Amino acid sequence: MTDTHTEEVNVPEQNKRDGRLLRSERSRGLIIDAMIALVEEGFLIPTAQQIAERADVGIRSVFRHFDDMDSIFETVNTIMLEETAPLFTGGDRTGTLDVRILHAIEQLTHGYESAKNFVLSGRIRRWNTPVIEKNYAVNQRRLQKELEDWIPEILTLSENKKQSAYALASFDYWHRLRVDQTVPQDSCIAIISSQLSQVFSTQ
Numbered sequence: 001m002t003d004t005h006t007e008e009v010n011v012p013e014q015n016k017r018d019g020r021l022l023r024s025e026r027s028r029g030l031i032i033d034a035m036i037a038l039v040e041e042g043f044l045i046p047t048a049q050q051i052a053e054r055a056d057v058g059i060r061s062v063f064r065h066f067d068d069m070d071s072i073f074e075t076v077n078t079i080m081l082e083e084t085a086p087l088f089t090g091g092d093r094t095g096t097l098d099v100r101i102l103h104a105i106e107q108l109t110h111g112y113e114s115a116k117n118f119v120l121s122g123r124i125r126r127w128n129t130p131v132i133e134k135n136y137a138v139n140q141r142r143l144q145k146e147l148e149d150w151i152p153e154i155l156t157l158s159e160n161k162k163q164s165a166y167a168l169a170s171f172d173y174w175h176r177l178r179v180d181q182t183v184p185q186d187s188c189i190a191i192i193s194s195q196l197s198q199v200f201s202t203q
Contacts, residue, residue: 030055044121074131080118087111104150
């Protein structure tokens with residue numbers, strides 16, 4: 001009899017706990033979504049106030065779910081590292097060296113265009129955020145492996161030429177052309193592809 005009464009009391013209490021947990025998870029999701037949306041719009045380092053307003057939660061709620069702003073940036077950076085990975089995979093990787101170079105640069109630079117704000121946001125924070133620094137290193141190696149898969153001939157280059165190839169295909173070089181020098185995307189692809197081809201033609 002006592003056990004039955006205890007169960008009757010505990011059921012609504014359990015429901016309350018479940019409800020609080022669901023609301024907490026929903027609030028956390030809203031905060032993360034708000035952060036992602038703000039970075040996508042060009043707010044590379046959103047403030048807690050901006051995130052709270054976009055998520056439609058109180059600023060205290062932001063810091064109930066995350067210890068500090070670094071924690072939010074770390075979480076979003078890790079999520080976006082995985083979500084943007086498919087931008088750089090796949091594609092037809094057959095053909096002559098020049099064809100594969102062109103297709104590789106097309107895919108990489110289109111990926112850079114899509115992920116640009118997240119890369120820039122992470123780059124700002126990486127110097128004092130170990131998780132983001134680690135994610136940055138993982139992503140650099142992953143992009144190098146994609147380039148090697150497109151163009152395995154890279155592995156036969158001298159070390160200096162190999163590093164030149166990685167640099168030419170990097171986000172930083174593309175960003176310099178695309179943003180700092182306002183070069184159109186199609187021209188960026190042509191410039192980078194041509195220069196990368198020259199690395200192989202001078203072996």
